[in-house]
Amino acid sequence: MSTKTEEPTESAPEDRGLRLVPVLLALTLVSGLIDAVSYLGLGHVFTANMTGNVVVLGFAAAGAPGFSVPHTVTSLASFLAGAVVGGRTAVRLGRGSRRRWARLTLAAEAALLAASAVVAFVAPDDTATVYTLIAVTAFAMGLRNATVRRLGVPDITTTVLTMTLTGLAADSRAGGGPGTRSPRRSAAVVAMVVGAALGAWLVLHHGLGIPLLVTAVLVGVLAVVASGRE
Template identity: 60%
Template sequence: MTTPAGDPRTAPPQVPGPQVPGPQVHDRHPLALALFALTAVSGLIDAVSYLGLGHVFTANMTGNVVVIAFALAGAPGFSVAGSLTSLVAFLAGAVLAGRLAGRYATTRRGRWLRAALVLEVSLHGAAAAVAFARGVDGAAQYTVIALVAVAMGIRNGTVRALAVPDLTTTVLTLTLTGLAADSRLAGGTAPRQRRRVLAVATMLAGALPGAVLVLHGQIAWALVASAVLAGATVLLNRE
């Protein structure tokens, strides 16, 4: 006997993640504050990876796909190997994020987020240690890229599951689109306008000092700063 199409018995088992009331998270909620802080960390990391690690992205995989195309076309200053290293490591981090979501499916959201952030802090710290000990040339450069990309894969996978609108912490394209498309100028009601502006501002607030450190040859200290800020987020998060 065949089972009718659409029968719930034929559906694959679902692994629930921690329940997250994303849309109900207001801007002063502990989770939102943590995500703003992590957006600043992403700005730091983007400065390190793009300016200091050979024009590679470790948080923004759209950028890496485009960079790989540039390198294959022969554009100077771009590396297929570096971007592929970042892409593969990022995917590995996202797999870990999925595993974490399943492991903490029956626990509080705060424990799940802290576990992901502790891994991120550890990986940023390890990358900083490599940069201090070996610099960011040759094999050490790929090691730093991989460590940071795994960290950002964990972050992206976790934040995606948290599903707080306009707080992806790493990508601002949809945030800026919403800011413009939903504005009163466009005939909208400008929902979450403050959140969207703050997301852009915190990314800038992280990228600016990160760029200054990298341009002054202090990549390792920029990685330390990212680890410290992410670590402070762990300690201060009251979720």
Template identity: 50%
Template sequence: MRGALRDAWTTIAPDMSDRHGPLPPMMLILTVVTGLVDAFSYLSLGHVFVANMTGNVVFVGFSLVGAAGFSLAASLVALAAFAAGAFVGGRIVHRLRTHRGRMLRLALMTQTVLVLAAYVVAQVVDAPYLAGARYSLIVLLAMGMGVQNVSARALAVPDLTTTVLTMTITGMASDTRAAGGAGGKVGRRALSAVAMLVGALVGAEAVLHGHSALPLLIALALLAADTVLVFPLARSEAPWTKPL
């Protein structure tokens, strides 16, 4: 238990001399963003995800056999927009791969602009979002999450992918001492799962009992905070800024 708590604490308040420096808590913030935007998309835009592309592939299968409540077009648009965002993210990563801080700064700025545009659409058009507004929101948010996913993949902070928890939960169980493993990283992995749960919980509460656009406003505030934090870090030449 002490080891897990220590691991969780060093994730929230990392040693700046560590190989990943200040990145772990910033990745946790992005994980909360994932929960928020997927709660919004699933509950407000129909059964579609803008971050969880595995879910959309499954939804395509459901749609093809005529399962009620799923839209083939929405799932395909989300997949295509996410891929487009990943392409944009790839351009950022390959351009700035020599400095992880500058890479994250530009990725965050790009994602923030996309989520801001989505929030404006969600505010201008009243829910339920139909036709053009619905697909505009899917495109903007899926592109933003594509950018986030690529930057998180390039930064490669262990156990903090920001969008996928399957391997994180697998590692939590399979690496325990009871399973014969070393028992490490339980605290960090648990924090990652909790961060996404919190985002989904807050996002669902906001959609169901508040205003449908509120999850996007909260996500926007978190992205803005991350962006502000990364600006001075982008000028750093500390070891963590160097490519892996």
């Protein structure tokens, strides 16, 4: 009597690669790096954190020293343009493979950040460099944010932490909640702090090109290894 040996089932294409939660946590670290570059190196403007940018725009409009209305408006407009492109991309690709969609978007972000790094290395003192870096990095962040929003992974927006911190406190056991998502939320906060600290150190000691290159490499790696599963 013959017996059949069961073949191991091959994992679905969506499951191949790194889960989206660690991918988004790594992108949160990248956001800290990007905002360190923009705020410390591009004239007190954010290109990832638009909540901070709106506040900065108010400071600049009131004439507070050290802030620029043109820089901030450039960042906001470029971010919104990137979000529009990200939204249209989501409509086109979002019904298919999440893995392919995430990887293509991350590849586009990596290319934009790499272009920013090239500009920072080639023309660090050019007047147009500041506006170019603000526009390109903000566009990349808008593209990413639209994608992350449509992917719908809870608690990790990759660029802002207000609701993450609120959930961490309000849903904790001390706040009367189950505390079930505390590790994920805490990891997002840590990732942002680490990215900002690393970015600040690189900007202060090595200029803008190196931290932008680091972000391009990190996002490029994520574009290769990301899966479509949470």
